[in-house]
Amino acid sequence: MQIQPPVSSHLKLHSNSHNVSRIHYIFISDVRLYIFLIYLKQIIPNTSLENLGTDHFAHMSGHLKRVKRDWVIPPLNLPENDRGPFPKYIVKIKTSKDSNVEINYRITGPGADEPPVGLFTIDRRSGVLQVTQLLDREQRDKYKLWVHAIHAHDGNKAEEPMELIIHIVDMNDNRPEFTPSSFYGQISESARAGDSVMRVMATDRDDPETDHAMIKYRILSQSPEVPSDYIFAINPLSGVISLTGGGLDRETHSEYYLVIHAADMNGEGLSATCTVTITITDSNDNAPQFLIKSASASVPENEAGAEVIRLKVTDEDELGSANTNTKYSIIKGNEGAHFKISTSPDKMEGILSTAKKLDFESTSVFTLLIIVTNEAPFTRPVSTSTATITVTVEDKNEPPMFSPSRIQVALSEDAPIGSSVTYLRAVDPDTARTTKIRYVFYILNADAAGWFNLDQDTGRVSVRSDLDRESHFVRDNMYTVPVLAYDNDTAPATGTGTLIVTLVDVNDNAPVIQQRRVSVCNVDPVPVQLDIVDSDSPENAAPFTVELQGEHSKSWNIKVNASGTTLDQLILPIFNVQWEGGSFIVLSFAVLLLLLILRRRKKHMDHVALLKDPSRDNIFCYDEEGGGEEDRDFDPSLLHRGLNERHEVLCSDVVPVNQTRPSYRHHPQPNEDIGHFLTENLVAADGDSTAPPYDSLLVFDYEGAGSEAESLSSLDSSSDSELDQDFGALQDWGPRFSRLADMYTEGMEDDNDTLPGKTEWV
Structure with a gap:
């Protein structure tokens, strides 16, 4: 077994136990993984060396973990910023099958045939992998390549493609960065030790899993260095700036400037700095102060809301904030709530004014103690400011005052002229002044009826002319006269009062019948009820005594019924008119203008027919000569205006009653x-x-011969001759006499269209 490339100077392979041990410390550009090609050679007859596989050993591992494969390449670690020379050898890749046949090698993936293209290359024949340029972990920290083994003679793959991962090992090549480069914060001047101000933060592009990105902070400088040079502190790991002690005073120093240092490698590596501006915000730790502690002012009496004085203040706190907005209170001398104090719009003045009218005669001097505070509460104990204001009330000429203001008296309406009604009395409240009071009516026509005189000096009210309780100037038996009282000061003042005279009624008005015209049928006549009114008060009115005057009592009866009504005392002309089913009697009041009835007589006519009228089926009474359709829309009351001004009918032979x-x-x-x-x-x-002579209405009941007034018509109605009159002139009298002209024009002989030829008197 052997290792390629040889690293026998660092590791030792124990052939008996198959263990690998470290001979001494290995440090190759911080590469933590080592790749070895281990070959196991067994001396067995008829066998040869066989590539059994590749093992991956972790750094400092004491045991070998073997994976049996044809070919396996563990991940490679390459340091960034390696400056070459390039191309630089990385590793040699070899397959076990290249001993029998010729094998070509190639790589694919990012960094090979994909961007960044050509960063990694492999020798086609030898399988040597190389890097062609400097690597930057901050741009890309890992590359994944695929290694292909291909038969050289036919291009077919000799092995399945093998994944090759290359890790870029970080180097400490980036210093910390503050974003932004300047920080701003604020803290109240009343803050205490330990209160946080703000946090600063720096970032490092290096691998956050290494010390290359482990940043620590510290304060390099503080300005100003009061009350101490270490009033602020910063947490080295979090970057939180806090207050180390109290003593901040915005009014002395409103801003502090700090320089913050940040370094990686736990404060030992690359570093950067930033500036921090800390603004000290205001707190209400100063009380407002009056500029003037004592002042005097004056104000006229009887003026509510009058400004007395303005009190200016100063405050060291921030202007325009709630810490300098002032409010004021009167803590002494205003027990009667005569004054009030408000704040000016800029919140830096107190405006003292009167809350109610002051009375010089009651109190002429006030001494007020005023305190000023802020809208915001104080953050520490402070000494408040007070001011003493002496207010002098200026005397002002006050108007005389009637007591009571409504003078009520009762007076009989028949009080003689010149008699005394009452005395007006007004008092001048200005006791410090010597003035004389005079009295007048409120306006020139205050005494609208002109019934009273007023003595300006004494205030005596007397009767000037006859009183009348029934006058339209009187309401509810009361006559009201506004009066004035004024003094003789250089600037006279005037007081008002009201004289109310209650007029006591006397029986000075006759009863009046309201109905001016009534109608009654002569067949089964029904009594007519007439209503009597009296302008006097009830005690001078009902019960009434009524009677018929003259000879009318022979034909008519009159009596007072239970409801107090009566038949009127009238002169009653009666027209007996024939009607189907009976006759109809019209009772008419005497009028100012007499009805002129023109008639055309028929010989030996005992009964006459009514004049046909196209639109009426009753007797049509013409109040003036001419008749015609226009007369139907005429208001007869206009003819009685003079008569109707009086409330009774007068007779020429009777002295007026109760006038x-x-x-x-x-x-x-x-x-x-x-x-x-x-x-x-x-x-x-x-x-x-x-x-005398009595100016009463003369009622003419008949115009014909024998009348005291003789005839009012140019037509002699008493003549028996139809030729006595010339009716042709009626055609020239105008359209209003056209009806009359038609009746008396020669040739018109209609028995049904005639006027009555006889008036029957009852």
Whole structure:
């Protein structure tokens, strides 16, 4: 048995035991595996040497493990960065069959006929494997080749292809690298010893299973070296930087700079460095301080929300952070909650202002103690800052105040002119001032009805003119007058009050019947109910006494029923009109304009027929001459406007009943223009309906002959002659008299289209 290539100087083969032992230490470029071709030669007749196989021995192994094969090549280990010369011999490959026949060798795979092509070559005849250039483990750490044995004469394979694995053995040819080359970290200034800051990391491209990539770290330098030159430490294996002790102060040193060293081979090999910037972050370890510890300020009284003073502060902590954002409290002198303090938008000022109106007469000076702190809690015990503020209240002219603000009095509506109503009283709260109070109505027409006078100096309110509880100025029996009280200060102040006069009713209004026109049938007539109203209060109204005046009581009865209603006292003209099934009586109130009924008489007519109307089946009453269709849309109430202004019907022969007498002023007011006094009494006299001659409505029941007013028509209705009148002129009176003209135009003789020829009075 023999070994190829010979390494007998390193190993010894024991032929009896077949063991291999080490003669001395073997070190060939860190190759840890050794390849031997071992041949076993037995002296046996008729036999020859036979290649029995290849054995793979692990480094320092004491026993041989044999695998029987035709040819086996164990993995090869080649060092990287071997600089040649090239091509460089690696190993010789030989098959047992090349003793009988000629064998050619070739290799395939990456590094042979695949990229990188030609890195490895093999001699076709000898089987010597060579490397042609420098190897780099960091580019490729293993190559897998296939070795082929081929018959030279026919190209057929002599053996099955054999796998050959080549390992590239690492060399320490790469130094550690920091990525990135600069690191940044931060730590609070209130951090304690042992707190981690950050971690740095370097990498090595060498084999991580070897010491070539085993990196250790250390700090080369620290700047600044305060409070000590070793305030930071680094873990040599992990690269974690931590704090070795306290004492950081951002306000003194806000940044530290470290230089970190990293070396492989456990710190003894190749090395690299990087810089580390550590920022010290702020913590609230400083209390804000008032720039002014004591100050005085003044503020006008009666102004809520008025700014008193601004208090500036300073803080050594980081500006704009919660550690410098301030908040303020009034800890003394604000027991009445008269003041409040807020923070300015930049959080570096305290704004003191009034929370409510101050009263100079109550308290003129306030002494406030104010403390300032931060929004963030303090990280260590600190001394807070306080300021003392003296606030002086400035006196301001305050308006007089009515007490009570609503002055209520009761007064009869027939109170005589000049009588006293009440005295207004207002008090000036400015006790330190000497002022005089005057009184006026709130605005020029505050006394809308003009019923009262007000003495500016004494505040006496008196009756100026007749009162009327039923006036539209009165609401719920109350008449309201706003009043003012002002002082005579250089800048007068005005207070307001309200005078409420409750008018007590007197019986100064006559009852009024609401219905102005009623209709009743003369066949089985039903009593008509008339409603009576009285503008006076209930105690001066019902029960009512009603009666018919004059000779109307002969034909009509009137009485008050249980509900307090009555038949009105009326002059009742009755038209007896024939109707199928009976007659219909129309009762009409006397109106301002009399109805002019023109008729065309027929000889010896005892009964007359109704005028046919295309759209109505009742009596059509024309309120003015002419008639026609236009008259149907006319509002007769317009003719009664003057009459309807009064609430009762007047008769010419009766003195008006319960009419309100106008008020006459007997004496002018002081300093009043005499012309205004005379004009006012003249107007009152013109409206006096009770003064004779009685200005009442004269009701004419009949226009014909014998009437006191004689005839109101140019047509003599009393004439018996049909030729007494010339009706041709009616054609010239316009379309409104066309109907009348048609009736009296010569040649129209229709018994059914005539007006009544006789008015029957009952």
